Amino acid sequence: MYSRQPICQLALKQGYNFIFVCLETSHKTLYEWLEFLERSGEVTTVEKKQWDGRKNLIYRYRYASRVPLRDGDSSLEANWCEVTVINEKTQKIIYRNNWITNHKITLNNVEEIVKAGRSRWKVENEGNNVLKNHGYNLEHNFGHGQNHLCEFLLSLNLLAFLFHTVLDLVNYTYQKVRELLATRTSFFNDIRTLLKFIWFKSWSEFFLFILAEYIPLTKGNSS
Incomplete structure (x- = not known):
């Protein structure tokens, strides 16, 4: 529910930035736009390799700017990014997720934005779980x-x-x-x-x- 337009607008109204999970199953219009942008070469892809102590991982980042959250002229525009983590040896996908944000996404900060988006689970596991x-x-x-x-x-x-x-x-x-x-x-x-x-x-x-x-x-x- 976090990446719905009313929540994003409320966050911006209160002076906050946001990085919210945004799945294809819940944002049909946004992903239709992404398909069009990808065909026209406006979705940027970058890959980085990282050794996790046991295996080489490929981090594949994709991002695009100013995509509508929903259908209609009143739709809020947001920036979108995705990470896919792949085992280089087996080519098996280990992790994949997508986010929307009001931050401008660039080649230099897409990795940091993804890390910030993934920290939601760090907060939940190391905060809420400890308290409970x-x-x-x-x-x-x-x-x-x-x-x-x-x-x-x-x-x-x-x-x-x-x-x-x-x-x-x-x-x-x-x-x-x-x-x-x-x-x-x-x-x-x-x-x-x-x-x-x-x-x-x-x-x-x-x-x-x-x-x-x-x-x-x-x-x-x-x-």
């Missing part, structure tokens, strides 16, 4: 309370996630603790256990305690 399944207990239906409790608990969850992300980027002590307690579930479980029995003056003192007292679990002390 890795210690923050954010439920899919966060319907607690009758007035504002659900919004309050959601805000606390998001603030905790924000500050943990900042600490993970800039705080050396926090980074070392997370290296020891690699999974977020272990991290939260250990915090709850320690704070239940020991009082600490500050978070810094708490983290330093973990670093000083941590004993790696081995076969010899697992019991």
